Amino acid sequence: DRIMLVTFTEAATAELRELIRAKIHDARLAFARTVHNNDYKSGDPVIDPLLASIGDYKSAAQILLNAERSMDEASIFTIHGFCQRMLTQNAFESGAQFESEFVTDQAKLMHQVAADFWRRSFYHLPKMVAESVYDCWSSPSALLGDMGNSLTGVPKHLTVEPLESSLEEFCQQGIARIDELKKQWSAHCVDFEALISGSGVDKRSYTKKNLPNWLEQVSSWANNPTTSLQVHDKLEKFSQELLIEKTKKGEAPEHAVFKLIDDFLAQPLEIKQPLLSLAIHQCRKTLQQAKEQKNWLSFDDLLTQLSQATENQENALLLEKSREQYPVALIDEFQDTDPLQYSIFSTLYQDQPQCGLFMIGDPKQAIYAFRGADIFTYIQARRQVADHYTLDTNWRSTADMVSSVNRIFEHGKQPFLYDDDIPFYPVKYNPVNAEQKSWALENQTQPAMTFWLQESKDGNPINKGNYQRVMAESTAAQIQTILTGSQQESAYLQNGEKTQPIKAGDIAVLVRTGKEGKLVREALSKQGIASVYLSNLDSVFSSPLAKDVLRLLQAAMTPTDARAVRSALASSLFAYTADQLHQFNIDEIQWEQAV
Secondary structure (H helix, E strand, C coil), rough: CCEEEECCCHHHHHHHHHHHHHHHHHHHHHHHHHHHCCCCCCCCCHHHHHHCCCCHHHHHHHHHHHHHCCCCCCCCEECCCCCHHHHHHHHHHHHHHHHCEEEECCHHHHHHHHHHHHHHHHHCHHHCCCCCHHHHCCCCHHHHHHHHHHHHHCCCCCCCCCCCCHHHHHHHHHHHHCCCCCHHHHHHHHHHHHHHHHHCCCCCCCCCCCHHHHHHHHHHHHHCCCCCCCCCCCCCHHCCHHHHHCCCCCCCCCCCHHHHHHHHCCCCCCCCCHHHHHHHHHHHHHHHHHHHHHHCHHHHHHHHHHHHHHHHHHCHHHHHHHHCCEEEEEEECCHHHCHHHHHHHHHHCCCCCEEEEEECCHHHHHHHHHHHCCCHHHHHHHHHHHCCCCCCEEEECCHHHHHHHHHHHHHCCCCCCCCCEEEEEECEECCCHCCCCEEECCCCCCCCCCCCCCCCCCCCCCCCHHHHHHHHHHHHHHHHHHHCCCCCCCCCEEEECEEEEEEHCCCCCCCCCHHHHHHHHHHHCCCCCCCCCCEEEEEEEEHHHHHHHHHHHHHHHHCCCCHHHHHHHHHCCCCHHHHHHHHHHHCCCHHHCCC
8 A cells, every 4th residue: 555556547547456466366376386386387477586586485475465455455546646645635735725626627617718718808809800810710619729738737838929919909000011011012013024024033933824813913902901911822922032932043033022022921910829829828827716716626737736736845744745655656658747747756756765666658659749748758757767677578469570670670770869768679579479470462471561662763753642642552452452362262361270361351551641541542442442531630420420320319309300200211321222212202101110
């Protein structure tokens, strides 16, 4: 009960508790058997070294029995569970409120705070200014989406300062700048066509068709009253910098108005970022006040409160009590730790020789910022730790796959960029897998990893669009070859003596973007191969199937509504043919059965 284990999900805490209980049980049995047989070997790579290093088997077996009996008292927490325990158990020392209500979802309150800011800041604006805001966000929900996770946790460093002047004043200054630019353009635009046409500018861009069209569009914009801060998208075509860049040979067209456009575009009338910074600053403050009024604590509040408590009371009672209660701490999945979480544990345990801190994780996974990981936190922690241990065997992958990965990363001089902090260690493979698992095509065992390189016939670089298209088609053709071979029993998965045909469901294609995924799906479709596209960015509710389920639920809720029932029956869930659907209209018995 004095060893604290921290992991990142409730499911992981339950799983770890059972795994630890099972391992302690196995170790106890091994020590008990060794009392009667000194040569006993359990075959467990963790337990056998303990048997060899500990002499008093009887005492060890008793210690393990006591540990097994008290497993329910083991301190296994999520990071937030640990923070909550520390704050509530040490309320006086941490300065935390008594009996705070713990909320797992503060989305409703955040929506309310964003809507309040929207009303306060935008409702009273003149129409033209309000339209400028609407160009940035269509609703408070859209604004909240852009604020993201900046309203909670540690205050984020904002690269753009909050808007200081009033919105009306900002817009008036912007309109004055636009009007001055329009005035200069209108006064000199008659000279521009001849000036650009007679220069050395690239005529493939500024063609006889494009140039007059662009000039006419910008002139039309310049001659109309300014009603927003939006400038015409073709204005940049006449910036001095772009015109010089587009002139490869001869003289570039130069004019004072072109330089004026340069200066204007260099300081754009960007209202969105300063306004977003202002919204984050004010909404963050309002959200915190609202939670204090309701006496609410969120996940992020637990972290920030404990962090502040440990930092403000260095070497004080809270730290002493925490170390006394949990002198040994193990942090599982450490690569997902953010700077705030690490600061709590480093403040508690760093430079404390009477305590032990064990950080367990995989640095290669610390790159996944989308789930809160921070690679620089990992690097900082690694530098502050005295001893490093690593697992040297991959027990899951095949021998060929492990060897292939070793070869790739040993080949590169700096495989992970931060060599001193994230070195590559070649790993061994599971000896059981050495000759067991493989796959074959045309009855020939295939390598675990293969690279395709598309080279152009003339040696010139291939453009991105062609590359993606050809690779998608090649991928589909290879999958077709594999599946055809599988039907002919020449393509199969092998595990020892057993073989099984390769099915379409055994094949996965990983892509970087939805566009690449679409190209692969289209290429597979041409080959007559069905596929399923999965993305963590797509909402399940936007899928066609979700709409069909909605139609079904509406029909089930209102079975007397013939229109709703017909809509459900016509969906892909039932897959009726047109003739079957027509029968429902003319056969009342069939209709009643369907209802």
